[in-house]
Amino acid sequence: xxxxxxxxxxxxxxxxxxxGQGGKLILAGYAVEDLAPSASFEEVAYLLLMGQxxxxxxLEAFTRRLSALRELPDxxxxxxxxxxxxxxxxxxxxxxxxxxLSLTTNGDPLDLALSAIAAFPTIVGAYARLLKGLSPVAPxxxxxxxxxxxxxxxxxxxxPEQAWGxxxxxxxxxxxxxxxSTFAARVIISTGSDVISAITGAVGALKGxxxxxxxxxxxxxxxxxxxxxxAEPYLRDKLARGERLMGFGHRVYRxxxxxxxVLGQAASRFYSSSSDRKLYDLARTVxxxxxxxxxxxxxxxxxxxxxxxxxxxxxxxLGIPKDFFTPTFAVGRVLGWSAHCIEQIQNxxxxxxxxxxxxxxxxxxxxxxxxxxxxxxxx
Amino acid sequence: xxxxxxxxxxxxxxxxxxxGQGGKLILAGYAVEDLAPSASFEEVAYLLLMGQxxxxxxLEAFTRRLSALRELPDxxxxxxxxxxxxxxxxxxxxxxxxxxLSLTTNGDPLDLALSAIAAFPTIVGAYARLLKGLSPVAPxxxxxxxxxxxxxxxxxxxxPEQAWGxxxxxxxxxxxxxxxSTFAARVIISTGSDVISAITGAVGALKGxxxxxxxxxxxxxxxxxxxxxxAEPYLRDKLARGERLMGFGHRVYRxxxxxxxVLGQAASRFYSSSSDRKLYDLARTVxxxxxxxxxxxxxxxxxxxxxxxxxxxxxxxLGIPKDFFTPTFAVGRVLGWSAHCIEQIQNxxxxxxxxxxxxxxxxxxxxxxxxxxxxxxxx
Numbered sequence: 001x002x003x004x005x006x007x008x009x010x011x012x013x014x015x016x017x018x019x020g021q022g023g024k025l026i027l028a029g030y031a032v033e034d035l036a037p038s039a040s041f042e043e044v045a046y047l048l049l050m051g052q053x054x055x056x057x058x059l060e061a062f063t064r065r066l067s068a069l070r071e072l073p074d075x076x077x078x079x080x081x082x083x084x085x086x087x088x089x090x091x092x093x094x095x096x097x098x099x100x101l102s103l104t105t106n107g108d109p110l111d112l113a114l115s116a117i118a119a120f121p122t123i124v125g126a127y128a129r130l131l132k133g134l135s136p137v138a139p140x141x142x143x144x145x146x147x148x149x150x151x152x153x154x155x156x157x158x159x160p161e162q163a164w165g166x167x168x169x170x171x172x173x174x175x176x177x178x179x180x181s182t183f184a185a186r187v188i189i190s191t192g193s194d195v196i197s198a199i200t201g202a203v204g205a206l207k208g209x210x211x212x213x214x215x216x217x218x219x220x221x222x223x224x225x226x227x228x229x230x231a232e233p234y235l236r237d238k239l240a241r242g243e244r245l246m247g248f249g250h251r252v253y254r255x256x257x258x259x260x261x262v263l264g265q266a267a268s269r270f271y272s273s274s275s276d277r278k279l280y281d282l283a284r285t286v287x288x289x290x291x292x293x294x295x296x297x298x299x300x301x302x303x304x305x306x307x308x309x310x311x312x313x314x315x316x317x318l319g320i321p322k323d324f325f326t327p328t329f330a331v332g333r334v335l336g337w338s339a340h341c342i343e344q345i346q347n348x349x350x351x352x353x354x355x356x357x358x359x360x361x362x363x364x365x366x367x368x369x370x371x372x373x374x375x376x377x378x379x
Numbered sequence: 380x381x382x383x384x385x386x387x388x389x390x391x392x393x394x395x396x397x398x399g400q401g402g403k404l405i406l407a408g409y410a411v412e413d414l415a416p417s418a419s420f421e422e423v424a425y426l427l428l429m430g431q432x433x434x435x436x437x438l439e440a441f442t443r444r445l446s447a448l449r450e451l452p453d454x455x456x457x458x459x460x461x462x463x464x465x466x467x468x469x470x471x472x473x474x475x476x477x478x479x480l481s482l483t484t485n486g487d488p489l490d491l492a493l494s495a496i497a498a499f500p501t502i503v504g505a506y507a508r509l510l511k512g513l514s515p516v517a518p519x520x521x522x523x524x525x526x527x528x529x530x531x532x533x534x535x536x537x538x539p540e541q542a543w544g545x546x547x548x549x550x551x552x553x554x555x556x557x558x559x560s561t562f563a564a565r566v567i568i569s570t571g572s573d574v575i576s577a578i579t580g581a582v583g584a585l586k587g588x589x590x591x592x593x594x595x596x597x598x599x600x601x602x603x604x605x606x607x608x609x610a611e612p613y614l615r616d617k618l619a620r621g622e623r624l625m626g627f628g629h630r631v632y633r634x635x636x637x638x639x640x641v642l643g644q645a646a647s648r649f650y651s652s653s654s655d656r657k658l659y660d661l662a663r664t665v666x667x668x669x670x671x672x673x674x675x676x677x678x679x680x681x682x683x684x685x686x687x688x689x690x691x692x693x694x695x696x697l698g699i700p701k702d703f704f705t706p707t708f709a710v711g712r713v714l715g716w717s718a719h720c721i722e723q724i725q726n727x728x729x730x731x732x733x734x735x736x737x738x739x740x741x742x743x744x745x746x747x748x749x750x751x752x753x754x755x756x757x758x
Binding site for chain 1: 384385386387388389390391392394395396397403405408409413414415417418431432451454457458461463465467471474475478479481482542556557558559560562563566568569570571573576577579580581582583584585586587588589590618628643728729730731732733734735736737738739740741742743744747
């Protein structure tokens with residue numbers, strides 16, 4: 001009862017396999033550490049949507065098709081402007097703009113999915129600029145998907161290292177089993193509804209703080225520590241006060257989260273060519289110290305650095321503001337939502353569990369009216 | 380596997396109890412046939428949101444609070460205009476406008492719920508007018524909720540009979556266990572997201588044709604038959620061709636759906652004061668004939684007139700166009716979605732089932748690149 005369907009199997013999927021005991025994440029047949037740092041986002045999108053990696057001809061056609069869908073309907077920009085004027089949180093702004101995509105898109109589920117995948121970077125990038133008082137920039141079709149997002153955010157064409165760093169991140173987080181937002185998308189599409197409706201619902205679910213994927217606080221601690229030699233006293237204090245160290249441990253993975261490895265290596269490679277090496281070194285010191293102290297306190301429990309820690313480090317290095325970490329996660333995860341929708345359309349059926357009624361069953365409307373009349377008289 | 384969670388209990392609730400075997404629907408303690416035709420929508424809303432019927436003082440304050448929230452943000456009207464220009468289906472237009480409510484509303488979950496409940500009639504009514512090339516009318520605070528909706532649709536203050544007919548309908552459909560849209564709302568809110576996000580997701584799920592609640596086709600048949608003496612040959616033909624009779628039978632109720640009784644009586648009462656008595660008599664002839672023929676064919680299986688049949692009859696009598704039947708259902712059901720959100724916030728936890736991975740696990744990215752290079756050479 002009320003167990004949140006933990007352990008209940010609600011769908012079969014060919015999209016991703018999350019093995020928390022073994023520390024493995026498979027994306028449509030490929031280990032995340034094999035696929036994410038090497039493939040382009042477009043290849044991964046093709047893989048998840050079509051079931052296998054594309055050959056070069058297929059990839060070229062797919063890339064062209066996807067990049068042609070970056071433009072937003074004018075009214076979506078207008079909505080984002082109004083949202084920015086009221087400083088609406090970015091995830092709410094995204095949830096306002098996404099449903100408008102069906103103004104300019106129709107077609108089969110794949111068309112709708114590609115529209116959403118292509119437009120998410122435009123929406124999020126435009127909104128980040130509007131919040132800073134800047135104008136959105138026109139989408140540039142010639143850029144790769146990852147570069148397109150950074151261009152939308154900054155107005156600049158990113159360096160290859162920046163585009164690669166973001167692409168690795170998007171590939172790494174594009175799908176992760178039946179998390180709450182993906183499940184929401186599958187429930188919605190299971191009624192025979194459309195992909196934009198399902199993705200809109202998923203955005204709403206991802207917004208919730210219990211969803212996971214919001215890597216903000218992990219880096220706050222690093223900034224708060226500020227200097228490598230403050231790491232140990234700071235962390236000892238925190239643990240002594242019984243506080244949790246953000247960035248360590250995961251609900252599902254009992255051993256090392258493979259995404260943490262991929263993103264840790266991506267951060268290392270990215271910062272090696274970046275001017276902000278100092279932050280990276282600080283973060284690594286904080287990490288080493290935190291793991292040492294956690295090990296001291298609970299020698300029998302292995303707590304590893306989690307995906308949030310490296311995500312925060314990498315996204316910060318790419319110049320993405322902290323309140324845009326979750327929308328950036330959405331830019332990656334919209335691929336998984338889309339692929340799950342298409343899979344659910346192909347082989348699923350209506351998802352319709354039951355509730356158990358625990359209330360009264362024998363009340364009568366007229367009794368209440370009588371009660372009220374008695375009350376009125378006695379007043 | 381892939382069974383759509385049928386029979387799995389995903390939540391406990393005090394809001395409604397659907398007993399398909401016994402033919403009973405309880406709304407927060409009251410049998411639907413006791414509550415729906417007698418209580419006002421405002422009373423039912425208070426009951427579901429607050430857990431008990433209001434006394435007169437509570438009802439007055441609640442009614443004032445709800446009716447003050449009918450106005451839409453300007454940009455929502457602008458979005459509906461753009462949608463109407465493109466003849467977007469009404470449920471998509473609703474799903475575009477609802478998320479914009481968080482532009483003008485914040486506050487606790489109850490505030491957001493009341494904003495949505497109050498604004499649904501404004502959105503749906505405005506969109507129905509815009510689709511016909513008419514301007515939306517300003518919401519009138521002094522009207523009851525049911526009258527407000529009809530006023531938004533037609534621009535006229537409805538008769539007491541019309542308002543009562545719609546109110547009975549809204550009360551009857553306001554909640555019905557853990558249907559797919561309500562479940563979508565609970566999944567979304569279970570992440571700690573907000574009520575507007577959850578309701579937006581639910582609108583998307585309700586749109587799907589497998590959801591149920593779309594009573595259009597039932598009345599098509601009645602119109603198609605046209606004259607009482609054509610009913611029997613028409614229906615015999617249809618059954619002989621192996622076609623289903625829309626408006627009879629229900630997935631859940633094995634005996635008579637209690638909502639069908641309530642709405643059948645409401646239709647009878649409504650049409651007795653209406654000029655369109657002829658349609659009502661025709662519909663009743665079609666019903667009697669259909670039940671007789673179904674009984675002849677399958678004497679051992681009891682197939683009753685379902686809620687869609689009377690819904691279509693009643694809503695048609697109220698002047699609601701067929702493509703606005705599902706949005707009108709949403710005007711009622713948004714109450715249940717809201718109440719389930721508040722209940723989920725109070726006593727639920729993250730809803731996060733599992734998927735079973737059935738794909739490959741041993742693919743390697745480099746193998747694919749090699750395959751492609753081989754392909755390229757051989758071309």
